Amino acid sequence: MVSLEKKSPEERLNICRKYYLGGFAFLPLLWLINAIWFYKQAFKVEPYPQQAQIRKYVIRSVIGTFIWCIIIITWNVMFQVFRTKMGPIGDYLTFVVPRGYY
């Protein structure tokens, strides 16, 4: 288990940056983890020089996660409502085709 207290502030900033940049590769979970893990470091610990940058990354990760949540929830609802009304496309997009029901 990686314990942030044992790492130097530069290393903490490095990890936070890596997670932040990694999230841009369509990986919203990285942003979510980043936000949760570094929340304490960004807001609750006594200030140190790299904290401002970490704070910036955490806030941006939160925004990114939120945007992704909106996208995923919207698509989920749209698919569930319009799957049968889309015609053949609905069936081709379905991964596990329902048995016995339309």
Next chain:
Amino acid sequence: MRSSVIFVYLLLSILCVYCSQPKRIVDQMYISFDHARYCVRRLNGTHEIGCQSSASGNSGRMYMIDNDEEFNSYLMNTKLIDSSGSFIIVLNVNLFNTYYVDKLITSLSSKLNGLLLYLKSTSSRPEYFSHDDQCPNHRYSYYLNQTEIINWNSKGTGLFFRSFPFPIMLIDEEDDYKQLIKFYRQFNYSQSSSPTCGLELKSFQNAAHSSKTCIRRNDISHSLIDLEETFCDPVGGLNIYSKLPQSFIIIPKKRQPKSVILILTTTDSFQMFLKIKGTTGGAQQPATSLITFLALAHLIGQEQNEFKQQDKEIIFVTLDGDALDYSASFKFMFDMINGSFPIGNQNEEPIKVEHIHSIIEFQSLSLTDKLSLYTYPSSLINQTFIDTLVHNNPMIIPMAVDSSLPPASSQIFLRQTSSLSFPAYILTSTNQNQLSNHYYHSFFDDPSTLSINISSLEYNSTTEFSQWIKNIVEPFGQTLIESFVGIKKNITIKQEIINNLVYCILKNINCPLIHNVTNQSTGNSFDSSNETSLPFSINTYPVAATPTFPFVQNILSYFLRDRIYDTYNLNETTCKQYSNNDSFCSYIYVGGYAPSIMSEQSFDGYCVRSYIRSVSSMSPAFTIDNYDLSQTTYPAWTESRWTTISLRLFVIPTRKHEIITLVIGILLLSVSFIVCFILRYYTNISLLQPSSS
């Protein structure tokens, strides 16, 4: 010390032997009915019909309704209806019609979780039981457009073509009914507090919505998961045709117009309630027509030397799949119009519409005194043929010219040719525009409706029915000879042959007849269907191992065989040599069916030279590229796939019982937690840590 160990060991082993019961607990909870009939889901291009249950079965409180009074009292008993969240209504078969079913659906709406029909005994079957439409095969515009619509099957309920969101099953065995009523009377005395019986019906169908959706889903496979799951299968079997030996040569010169006569019958039927290893019905339609057809084929084959004197080809055709929107006839006409009839040889000139002289069909025959002859169109029919037919057989009554045709495959033959090319002659049993069959397309259509006592029927018993067939087939054969050969000849068919056909088709398909006309390996394939009659049901593609097609193929080709070969004493190797040299006909070495062989000498085996072709009878909708299945140019019927079908009875405990069980369960749980905690606290053994050495 040692003796006490041995004593404990002995005690334990005795306990194990005597206390372990062979039955599982689940067997003691449920009573299973394995011989119930069930309703399945079928789909056409735009709709689904039939029944569907949930994947784990539909269960509910059982309530039995035996007659009209009980029905009305149940619907007014709101207290009873509110007492349970779901009901399985057990309904007497006589009450299964649109009035009662619709009333149940509207009154109970989502509380109706299933329907179980019961038949009290075989002698109390309803007088009419047909769930086809009142005008069968008349749904989409597939039929021939005629002046008036007649309700040929006026007692038909049309329930087969409705879609039910719950399963429907039927118990037709008396033992099952007795068991059901015994439990019902034992448990269902008062309405609320005592335990009641519950039923669980499971008949989960894979397919949904329409054939178009289902066939599309069949083809979907995501490459991560290799298994393609098949949801439904297209309806279709085999169209089989055969002809006389005189035409066994590929005609070198051009085929003459109006030189081919087609004789048609069907080999399929449907029932709303299916059973694995159960009777399928179909005795009046199509078995009677099929027996007449095969007997006529034998008669014509017998007189093949007479038919050599004329140049018209008589082709005997069986169609499979016409019960649902005439799929087989559409395929046959599609092949004919596109030049693939007959198949087999590229050098053979195909038979097209202009080569057809006329079509004759046997359809919906029943054991009646009078038969009706329908002919269409009046501009093309040959009145002398009709007069000869009626003269030879006074049982036949010709119907008025251009009267509406009954449901028959000929309708499609005429429709696809706009009734301009050839006439159709349909022989059927109708009386005042009503089919004589009370059980049209139902499993009750069994040999008892033909006055046959099936349990006492032997291989060679002469019944009223087989004599009736003889009295139809002989005049018909005579008429064909008179009309096409031009001579008057009294021809007869041996009663034994018809008796054997009746036995094989209606009682036991594994009969001496089929073993005499097939070779060893084909004959052995019928052993698995011992003591079953010929099944008449909806066949799907890929063709399952139904014995119907091999039976019809072998018997039809044998009856129309080249009889000169009956006089040759050939052995199996010579027969095989002939077979290798000739690809047009088939040569098989069989034991020989004695009543059919006319020559005085008899040999151990005969080489049979015959012509037989089988073509898939799936609707053209499934074979044409990029055909949109929701179009109505061709029928597109499919049948869903399913896995397990089960019907189980159980007892629903009272509310008090359920609460006590729950409380005891929670108590046991907490007690076991406490015991484990105490044990851990007071013992020093820790199983997780390694032992200190």
